Amino acid sequence: MNTFLAALSLGTSRGAIFALVALGLVIVWRGAGIVNFAQMGQAMFSTYIASTLIANGYSYWVAFLAALLSGAALGALLDIFIMRPLSNKKQSELLSSESMRAAVPVIASLGILGALQALAGIIWAAEERGFPAPAKEEGFTVAGNVLPFTSFDVFVVSIVTLTLIVTTLFFTKTGIGLAMRATALNQEVAKLSGIRTNRTRTISWAISGAASSLAGLLITPTSNLSPNTLDLVLIVGFTAAVVGGLDSPVGAVLGGFILGMVISFVTFYDTPEDVFLAILAVLLAVLIIRPRGILGSKDARRV
C-alpha cells in the first residue's frame, strides 16, 4: 500500500512537470506548426542562469523569476531570428514540398539545441551541478510515519496547477489569447481579421519558453543540472504531447500526467532501468492505436 501511495505521489508531481513540457510543445505546434526539439535546451539554459544567480547570492525567487523571463526572451528571439526568416523562405526550391517544409524547421530546432548545449558547456563547464528546491524534500511525517509526499511535491503540483489555470484564462479570456488561437487554427482568416500573425507566433514561442523553463526549474532539484540532463524530459514531454494529441492543450496536460504515472509505477514496481523502454512502448502503442492522440482532432497530423 505504501509503495502504491509513493508511486502515486511521485507520478503526480512528475506528471505535473511533464504536463508543462508537453504544453510548451503543443503551444508552439499550434501557434507555429513546429515541434520544437530545442525546447528543453532553452529550459536548460535558463535554469543555468538561475543557478548562476543563486551561486552569486541572489535569492531563489529572484533566480526563479529571472529564469522564466530569460526563457520567454530566448523563445521569442529564436522565433524572430531563426524561425520567422525560415517561414518566409517558403518560396525557395528546397522548401517547395510540404514534407520539407515540415522537416526543415525541425532541423533548425536541432541546430538550436546543439548550439545551446555547446554554449552552456563553454560558459558553465559541463560538469553536473545541483539545483536547489525552494521547499523541503523530506516527506511529511504523520504520527511517526514518513509519508511519500514532500513539501516540494506540494509546491510543484500547486505551481503547475496555478500556471495551467492562468494559461487557460489567458487563452480564453484575453484578446491576445483569442488572436493566438485564431492564428493557430486558420492563419489566413486571422490575417484578414487584422491579427498580426508574426507577432502572435512570437508570443507562442515566448510562452512556451517560459513554461518549459518553469519545468526545468522544477525538475532539476530532483535530478541534476548539466547541458544534457533535460534531453530525457523532452522525450517524455514529446511522448506526453503525442499521447494527449499534439494540437490539444488539455490533451497535453492529460498526457503529462499519464506519462508521470507510467514512469513512476515502472520505477517503483519494476526497475528504473526500464523507464525508457516503457516510454518507447507507450509512444509506439499510441502511434499504432490512435495516432492523433486521446484528444487530438482528426486532421491534427498536418504533415
Added chain:
Amino acid sequence: MLKIDNLVTRFGSVVAIDGISMQAQESKITTVIGANGAGKSTLLRTISGLEHPSSGSITWKGQSIVGMRPENIVRLGIAHVPEGHAVISELSVEENISMGSLFRRRKFKSDITPAIDEMYALFPRLKERRKQLAGTLSGGERQMLAISRALVSRPQLLLLDEPSLGLAPLVVEQIIDSVNTLCRSTGLSVLLVEQNANTALGVADHGVLLALGKVVADRPASELKADAKLRAAYLGY
C-alpha cells in the same frame, strides 16, 4: 476609391490575372463576374494582400497598397471575406466576430461593443447562436458570420468572394439584400465577386466581366445584364 492598373498575378508559370485595370467606386456595389478560373478570386486575394502581384499597381485612396501585409490592409479599411464561408469552426460565433475587431480594441475601445451589436442586429440568427461553435452553423449562417467578421472592422470597402457558393437561393437573396441595404444606408463600397451573374448584376451598380484573367467588359450593371451576346459568349446562358 480603389484603382487597379495593369495588375498581373502569377502562380509559378500560371498567369491567373493578366493585366487587369478597373475601379471600385465609392459607396457603390461593383461586381466582378466571369466563369470559373477567370481570376476573380485571385483578384480579391491580391487586393487584400494574400497574394503578391508580379506587376501593376493597386491604389487605395491615392496610396499604393501593393506589397503590404493583409493585416495592415485591413487597417486601411479594406475587409475581405474569402471564398467558402471562411470562419474558424473551432471558435464560437461570438469569438469569430470579436476576432475581426481585435485590432481596433486600443484605438476605438468604445466602439467595439456597438460594432458587434450592429452585426447581431444585421443578422439576428447569429445572436441566437452566440455561444455555439461556428462549425455547428448552417452554410448560410456561416456566410453571415464571415461577413460580420469582416464588417465589424468597420471597413470602407468590402471584398466579398462568392457569397452564394453552395447556398439555397432564398438564403443567398437574404444575404445579398443585407449587404445591399448596408451599402445604401451607410455608404459602404462593395466589390462583389460572383459566378452567379444574375444575382450579382441585380444589385450591383457596375459590372466587370473577366475571362482568363483579362477584362472583357466594364460597364454599368444594367447594360451588362441586358447584353445577351456577352452573356452567351462568356457566361454560357
Added chain:
Amino acid sequence: MRAVSNLKRKSIARTSLIRTLIFAALVLLVGAQFDAYNQAQLAVVLILFIGVLSITLLTGISGQLSLGQGALMAVGGYSTALLITNYTLSLWVAIPLSVISSAIAGLLLGVAAARLRGPYLAGTTLVIALAIPTIANRFMSVFKGDEGLQVDVGYPPQWFSSLFGEPTYEQWQLYVALPFAGVALFFASNILLSRTGRMWRSIRDNESAASLAGVNFSRQKIYVFVISSTFAGLSGALYGLRGLVGPSVYPVSLSLLLLTAAVLGGIRSITGAFIGTVIVVFLPDWIELILGNFGLSEQVSNFLPALISSLLLILTVVINPAGVAGARLHKHK
C-alpha cells in the same frame, strides 16, 4: 521501349561506375599524402559518408526526416561485432550479413514510419535513437552494457601484404572502408539517376499527385526506409570496427552529426553528402589549427566544434537551405 530503357539503365550504370572510380582514385591519391592521423580521419569520412548518404536518400530525396539513423548504425555495428566475436566470422562475411540485419530493422521501422508524418516520425526516431543505451544494458549478456564489444579491422591477409606491401593500421582502415564507400556511392548514384529516384522525389514533392499517378505510396516509403537502412547499417558496421561497439559509439549526437553533414553539404546531392561529411569530420582539427595558438581553455575547445557545427547548421537552413552543393543543384533544374 524495353530496349531503350535497358540502354538508359546501362548508361546510368556506366555514369555511376565512372563517378565511383574517380572517387576511389582521388581518395587513394589524397590518402597517400596524409600522415597516419589524417588517414584514420579520412577513413572516418568514408565511413560516415555512407551514413550521410542514407540521409540524402531518406530525407533529401524522399522527404522523410529520421533522427534515428544512429540507431540503425548501431544495429549494423552490433550485428558485425556479435558475428565476429561469437562466430569468428571474417569481417568480409560479417559486414554483408549485418547490412541484411539492418535492412530488416529498417523494414520494421519503415512499416511504422509509413503511418507517420513530419514531426511524429522525427520524434519517434529520436526516441528510438535514445533507447540504445537502455537496450544495451537491458540485454547485458548479449550486448555487454555500457562497456560494449571490442572489435577491429584486424590485419590484412597475406596476399594483400605480399602484393601491396605491409600497410600501417591506419592505411588498412582506409583500405577496408574504401571499397564499401565505393559500393555505397555507386548504388546511391544509380538510385538518384534512375526511375526509382524520380518516383521517390515525386513522393516528397506531392503525396497526393504521386498516389494519383499510381505510385503505391506506403510501399515506396517502406522501400526507401529499407534502402536507407542498409546504408546506415553498413556505415555503423564499419564505424564500430574502429575498435569498439557500444552505446557510447552510437550516441544521439551521432545521428545529429550525420544530419548536420547532410544539410551543410546539400541534402539532395551526393557531392553535398561528401562535402558535408568532410566538414563535420575535420572541423575540430581545423578549429584547433586556427585557434590552437590562442591558448583556449579545455572547456572552450571541447565544445567549440559542436557550437560551430550547430551554428553552421542553423545558418545553412536559414540562409542557404540547399547547402554547399546547392548551386549546382539549381542549375540542373
